[in-house]
Amino acid sequence: MPSLLGLHRLKLAGLLLAANVALLLHLGAGDIKPLGDWVWLDILGEGGSALLCLVWLGLLLNSRPAGRVTNLLALGLGLVFFSWWVDCLDEFIAIPDVITWDHWMESVPMPIGLLLLTLGLYHWHLEQRAISAQMEKRERLFREHRLFDKLTPLGAADYLRRQLELGLQESVREQQPLSLVMIDLDGFDAINQRYGHAEGDRVLQAVPQLLLLNLRQQDLLCRLAGDRFVALLPNTGETVAAQIAAELAEAVRHLAHRSRQHGERIQLRASVAQVMAMQESAESLLQRLNLALAKAKQPLALSA
Known part of the structure; x- marks a missing residue:
């Protein structure tokens, strides 16, 4: 039986493709910065954030089946990762000032991703409340069931x-x-x-x-x-x-x-x-x- 992560492989493949397209666009339009121009604090901050976002995405996809809530959360995390990824690429590749699409690639996905994450978390909250109510009902039924006689269909x-x-x-x-x-x-x-x-x-x-x-x-x-x-x-x-x-x-x-x-x-x-x-x-x-x-x-x- 395939794992949940395997069931979401199309989402991961799409995110990997988008990240590679962004990398190729940056390499084709700009030049790699000299090592002395690298700002390691920004690289660690932006690169580490992108890496953590990937970890969150992996944990999410490996623990949830496909559905609306999963799709909202995955797409939101994917856009947040993409924004941090493009931001991190700017630390290694210098893009000419006449090019503006890199700013759009860096800035636009972040608020959209956060909005989708918010919607996903809201529906996840509703989902968890429904599950909790069902579990509480089952727990109450189990507690009451223990008060019933084991031989007859009567209360003890x-x-x-x-x-x-x-x-x-x-x-x-x-x-x-x-x-x-x-x-x-x-x-x-x-x-x-x-x-x-x-x-x-x-x-x-x-x-x-x-x-x-x-x-x-x-x-x-x-x-x-x-x-x-x-x-x-x-x-x-x-x-x-x-x-x-x-x-x-x-x-x-x-x-x-x-x-x-x-x-x-x-x-x-x-x-x-x-x-x-x-x-x-x-x-x-x-x-x-x-x-x-x-x-x-x-x-x-x-x-x-």
């Missing part, structure tokens, strides 16, 4: 806490109720022991899909830990939350999940609990929800 516990804090703030600001529902699969360890962890993972992937189908569009479902899920219900009071919790438990009970190995139905049940937010923190609300779930599971523990 940290994502739940972050959204819960925002939900509590909005609830206070809008003076609207906010409720949480916790769903815990009963006897999930027995599923892992009987059917294997791979089948248990399939259950954990199937249940969230079912729960999402039975939640509203504004609700948020996250996986808190293991086989425990939490639904965040904005603008929802305790009565409606209790109704939704009961519907979710009933949906899990009727889920006809069949094992991959033998195809038998795995009977699922879930304990649910709901609480409505009060003037409290996200952690306090989650603790209260866990206590409510533990209370809801007591009859099941006694029957076992």
Whole structure:
């Protein structure tokens, strides 16, 4: 695959041709100055500037693909180099006073080149801002992606806490109720022991899909830990939350999940609990929800 510098070889060839034409014109119209007339400070200043301009041009062409921004920058640097090159030639070759084209070759390319460089840098600035915005978006997506559960398509516990804090703030600001529902699969360890962890993972992937189908569009479902899920219900009071919790438990009970190995139905049940937010923190609300779930599971523990 050719390098970027190779892709811009026509630009370099054109600049080399222009520099050689200027050199031939000066040699044909003037005479080489004696060594004693050379001003070394001017030669170093003008020649060094031209050389640095070539280095900049090489770095530019070796790092950017072809395009409008590259063309503007390359043409601008090329004209600046050409102006310094002609200026440097005057230090070695004496041109008769009757000839004026050398002054035009020396003076005109510089402002045009600087103008093109300015335009190129302006569009480069816009280009970099667009790239930075895209990178920032990708970085934000990556950071948020790390907050999602690795097994299910749900947010993990940290994502739940972050959204819960925002939900509590909005609830206070809008003076609207906010409720949480916790769903815990009963006897999930027995599923892992009987059917294997791979089948248990399939259950954990199937249940969230079912729960999402039975939640509203504004609700948020996250996986808190293991086989425990939490639904965040904005603008929802305790009565409606209790109704939704009961519907979710009933949906899990009727889920006809069949094992991959033998195809038998795995009977699922879930304990649910709901609480409505009060003037409290996200952690306090989650603790209260866990206590409510533990209370809801007591009859099941006694029957076992």
